[in-house]
Amino acid sequence: MTIRLRVNGVDRTVDADPEMPLLWALRDILGLTGTKYGCGQALCGACSVHLDGQVVRACVTPVRRAAGGAVTTIEGLSPDGNHPLQRAWMELGVPQCGFCQAGQLMTAAALLKAKPRPTDDEIDQSLAANLCRCGTYPRIRAAVRKAAGLPEK
């Protein structure tokens, strides 16, 4: 089945099983490999992308649900890696292996859009289901605060 959707501002068509999770449509069909597979069960957040401005777990979102919608992935978070969160992430050296970071960034980006000056609890709450096996959490917190222009702790 042919599904039309907008990905990172570009109109794309995907010819796939409508039940195929958006994650695999992005990675295997559209070649956008920045979005990662970590669990396939909405448990880890590695596959987080925006669908019409909301964070979704692409691993459990059938691609048909994105039909006619607008998807943003890490590749489209900013034109050249200069989203305030990406800059803060680089300045504070957040990533270790980097594998979870696309999901962390996409989740944090949605948070800052909804709450430009989040509290510490809101930061933790919004990122609670984005797992990082390397344990970059302290720097994720600091970088979200930095990107939001909140004072250093």
Added chain:
Amino acid sequence: MSERPVLITRRSFLIGLNLSAGGLALGIFPAWSRADEPSGKSGKAPTTADAAEEAKAPGLNPNPFVHVGFDGLVTIVCARSEMGQGVRSSLPVLIADELGATLARVKVVQADGDAKYGDQNTDGSSSVRNFFDDLRRAGATARQMLVAAAAQRWNVQPDTCVAHDHVVEHRPTKRTLAFGELSAAAAKLPIPAEKSVTLRPRAELHHLGKELPFIDAAAYVTGKAAYGADVRVPEMLIAVIARPPAVGGKVLHYDPAPALAVPGVKRVIALPAPKAPYAFQAWGGVAVLAENTWAAMRGRAALKITWDAGENGTYDSDAYRRELAASLQKGGTRARNLGDVDAALAKAARVIDAEYYVPHLPQMPMEPPVAMAHVRGDRCEIWASTQNPQEARSTAAKLLGVPEERVTIHVTFLGGGFGRKSKADFVSEAVLLSKEARVPVRVQWTREDDVRHAYYNAVSTQRLRAGLDGRGKVVAWLHRTAFPPIGSTFAKVKGPTAEDLQQGVLDLALDVPNVRAEACAATAHVRIGWYRSVYNIFHAFAISSFMDEIAHARGQDPRDVLYELIGPPRTVSLADLGIGKLPNYGAPLATHPVDAGRLHGVVQRVTELARWNDRKREGRALGLAAHRSFLSYAACVASVVRDPERTVRVDEAWLVLDAGTIVNLDRVRAQLQGAIAMGISNALFGGVTMKKGATQESNFRDARIAGIRDVPRKLHVEIISSDGPPCGVGEPGVPPVAPAIANAIFALTGQRIRELPLLRALRV
């Protein structure tokens, strides 16, 4: 650089994003600027090349690690895998500093698996400690040749010239020549013999111990870093494999038809069942090969398979725990013996006795294992997120019955490793399937596969017994430990060897006159493997918990008792340890002794930071633990509080590390922060349970790891600055964390938990 023979053919053949021919994103230090090219020859930043091509490129190329181009661009090869420890931002800097290169004009390329780089197994916290001098020598050799070329040009003595900031300067006249102007002449000079190469004094290694630019940061935050699953080539099929539940199990019968009926599924292939010892063989089962990952997963779900449970089909964690306890009861091989423990225990005024249990731990790197292989005739090309490319290469060569030279292996970024990706089993699977299917095959492990079919950290039971004299002083120490060792993955073994006890048992400084440690029998029924910190996790848990128990039994401050037990600052000889030899992680005792002073030092510092003396007055529940591993010394203090949602939670933690010379301060700090998170996972949630040979857990739902809310906001790490020989940094932070938490829980609740995960045993 345009004249360099870049492998255009292979590059264009890869569809992956930002991949070099070698599979890994090219790293250029952030300040890279093309404008200040000295010779102005190259108008462009270099495209890409793999390490083997680098060696053939024109320019100065005295060894496999460093290359100085005619345009002055310095290319440094990183031969160790990047899995989050920042090795690509660390090792190359050592070479660059020795050379006198400007980081902005240094490019880092990832090595394929090849013997010329020395041991590439990125394991054992060894990258810096084992390569510190060798890599410096690689840089110093190139420097000496550039200096010699400049001296010849000016007709002056080489010792009047120095290399710095990408130039060679003649000190008396202040004349300079850029590296690029010298590389051609230098390349014609003889390569100096190893003994005539002089390393710079430490003070001239400008970046050493500093916060270094993080070379891959941009690739990570833009989604451009290419991991195993991001490599794509034409005609490639994705394989997802249904594996027997217990290792050694077999396929009795299967029906491929329902899988083949799934659109996109191309092939269903049964893999051979492995024979013990399992080593790096494929686990066996039935593979579904499809055009995309989703189809392969659906195809696997549709398969109908009847399994033969095989020789490990009765493995059961509860029964095994009883077996281990019985083994401890019997006693084992003496690995450490000082004085007469039995006599001292018999005479003791008081005996304290405790048994500890730590389950199997799965590494669960965020990226599950992935490997792609393309077998063509007698050649094979592999892309894999492997910690050990050489092992993967020889495993593939053996499987195919071809010489190693016919196998090329490219290392991608690793989405975490923690020991899991040192094993080549997933590479074996890809090779077998590509050979059979005659197309490139990428094997994708699901998270369930990863949890169920890992090479677990050994499960362990330990018994500690201390004899106290009339004044409470410990006069006897008996430590028995039983666990199926990693050796069981490679040979039939009955239990740990004395050498396996080097991890925390033999190298424990004790100021106790009678000490004995025994390695007790334990046979393996799963694949056992390395896991960040390995046996140190359970040995530190038992020892540090036990020291805390002794302190409380005596009604004394745990820190004071810890000081007393390890004794005064001193180097502890083998005789004083009561052992004949110590593997010492491959390092000589002369440079890396067992140093009670350094252990004391980290305890002192961490308790200062945590305001240990004020804990009662401030109403805090703190726990303390310290441990030597990978030649480093680490101490942790954890603070726990009750939490309505999660019974108890760590609300603050301090971790101090003494690892000798530090190359990259910021990445080491990151390692310690990560060690706390991993230690919390191990302590509170970690572990899998086995029934009928099968792992009961399957995904993050039941095999939990710490999330952001489990890791304290107040988290402090400190690195003791030192110019001693470098020691491990990736692993040593982990072992003291779990016992510090267990001891803090005791301080908070009065409940002594002697097993992990703590939350399972905690009575609310």
